[in-house]
Amino acid sequence: MRHICSRFVALALTALVAWAGPAAAQEAESAADQSTAGQSTADHSKFEILQKEFTSGPEVTAACLTCHTEASDQMMHSIHWKWEYDNPATGQLLGKKNVINAFCGNVVSNEARCTSCHTGYGWDDMSSPPPADPARVDCLVCHDTSGQYTKLATGAGHPPMEPKGTTITGEPAWAVDLAKSAQSVGLPGRENCGQCHFYGGGGDNVKHGDLSSALYEPDRSVDVHMASDGLNFQCSTCHVSDKHVFAGSRYNVTAHDTEGTGLPGMRRDVATCESCHGNEPHPVNIKGMKLNDHTDKVACQTCHIPEFARGGVATKTKWDWSTAGKLTADGQPMSIEGYTQSDGKELHTYLSIKGDFEWGENVVPYYSWFDGQVEYTTGDQTIDPSQVVEVNKIFGEAGDGVSRIWPFKRMIGRQAYDSELNRLVYSHVWGPTTDTAFWTNFDWAKAIDAGMKAAGAEYSGKFGFVDTHMYWPITHMVAPAEDALECDACHAREGRLANLAGFYMPGRDPMGPGGILGLAILALAIVGVAGHAAIRLFTGRKGGTHE
Amino acid sequence: MSELTERKVKVYPRFERFWHWTQMALIFVLLFTGLGLNGLHGLVPFGPAVMLHTIAALALIVLWVFAIFWHFTTGTWVHYVPSTNGLWQVAKFYTYGIFKGEHHPYRKAYWRKHNPLQALTYLALKLILFPAIWISGLIYLTYNFWETTPDASFWLQVVANLHILAAYAIAAFVVAHVYLLTVGHSFREHVRPMITGYDTVALTPEEVAYLEADEPARIKP
Known part of the structure; x- marks a missing residue:
């Protein structure tokens, strides 16, 4: 029963520490080399x-803070840390702490499970802010390179100190x-970020579709x-x-980075494709120029991520909560494995x-x-x-001058609402x-009653299930x-953008008035010529010659 | 008519023949790829079709620039000056007389190689359809230079439709043009002058004398 309410979002997939990845794509290889602890001028194993013997995570953090005073x-x-985002554009207060999603729904009332992926220790109540004690920040989840650090699936962020229970990746x-x-x-490294971000929504690649253990x-x-075996980027190579x-x-x-690579040096404010590749990334030839013409209307990801959930790890595309709760004859919960992943693994349906x-x-x-x-x-809408x-x-x-065509994972949901x-x-x-947890x-x-009480939200007491869509921008798993x-x-007429309206697209919209009228003219010419020839044949005249 | 003699005269100089056949090949490439881009066939994938279409179009525009220069510097443009003299007779021949076995009313002159209907058609082609297709095509191709203007997507649609309409009109011309090669002389006899450059033209003694004296290369002995 793996279930990780990992909804780290606004800062995408990487972890906690400031790390300088060079902005230029061609320097990426050397950037990847720097991501190992061995490159550092400090060998932490020599620090007294x-x-x-540490007996808890906060003890380790307290030691870290003696040198890393501002961390x-x-x-x-x-x-x-905050799991909260105050959107300046829409005025909405978002963040994992506040939103409802189409997966496990909400953090509030499910804290210790969901906050297992919090970058701290012991945040077990969403109605309070995260712990104020600096030692409650979890440094290791992002900075451990020993590979044996993990967090308990239900421990509000604490690591397992004994072989009991399950980890955040379900082991x-x-x-x-x-x-x-x-x-x-x-x-x-990728292992640090991945153990939360690859397992969001309760399992490997469940949530994003473009973030899975295939990226380890x-x-x-x-x-x-x-x-x-190639560029070997870490998450933080792009997520500066x-x-x-x-x-x-x-x-x-x-969604549209018009600044491109910026001035020499590094941009530290975006993780966009353009921040390395610029706004005219294709070579200057007839094809490349035409492709460069597209970059103002089409996101790089649209062409360069032809499919997501690649690499052998499936993603959940539909989640219907309304059928939950069916039990076996003797009252036990059950599972049905009805989907076979390409590696042969059976997944629950x-x-x-x-x-x-x-x-x-x-x-x-x-x-x-x-x-x-x-x-x-x-919840208030x-x-x-x-x-x-x-x-x-x-x-x-289409016509707003700033939007581009983007790819999304559209999650199909059916979830509870106040009817x-x-x-x-x-x-x-x-x-x-x-005695209330589902x-x-x-x-x-x-x-629902318990969830609404915990959230402090008004509730009529009556509920139903409603169909939902949730959109996840696709931006990882860039193909060669x-x-x-x-x-x-x-x-093409039935191409991938067949359903997008509000703009003219060559090849997709062929039968306009010009095409119809033109075809009619051509047809008339052919019919006229054929008729003319037929009459000539019928009258037996080849047609006059000059004498 | 007895004083006229039929002689082989060069009516299509080398450049004109080069222009004609290159133009033909490019127009066929353009029509073929253009039809594909409009979804009428899928024989060439969209991307390569766009490249081929663009390259052929640019080549054709260069060719036209040379052809326009050639027409004006050689004076050949006068062949296309419209004339109503004989126009009606030619039209009547194609729509009526031809079925009665009448002879073609136009007699080709070395200084006027097209019949009046032909000249008018070619003039319309050069003054209306060709400019329409390449101006609309260039505007289409350079969309990214004007896409920030208001309602750019709508105007792109207008331009695209005009371009397609002009293309079909040119295709209709090609159909009629090729068909008319079967009228009168054999198809082969019609096409030959555009390959060899020489056609049989009835000349007056004065014309023969002029050509033999001043333009000996244009007239075969």
């Missing part, structure tokens, strides 16, 4: 303060050696930048940071605790104009249950010791150039 303060200003827990971890610290050691075809605050937001997306699922591998994205702005259907509810509505349209007040509800799903009691009425989409993937 780290040569002792916790920096962390505490980041979304990795049986082991006793973490904190001293070994502390002495191993270095810059964050990807080959070139899965991710041209992260290929372990400044004072432990990372570039790359899913709440306020830089029904769980009593969660409902019905669909999965997909090599999924063709959903495309939409996108200006970078997202409006969440937060009124919905129309006769329509599909957009959990996070994406903004942008009188017409609002999405918070539900209390995790709580092994409560996953232990299978009673929606109690679970030779695998990019061909023109006719979109420039």
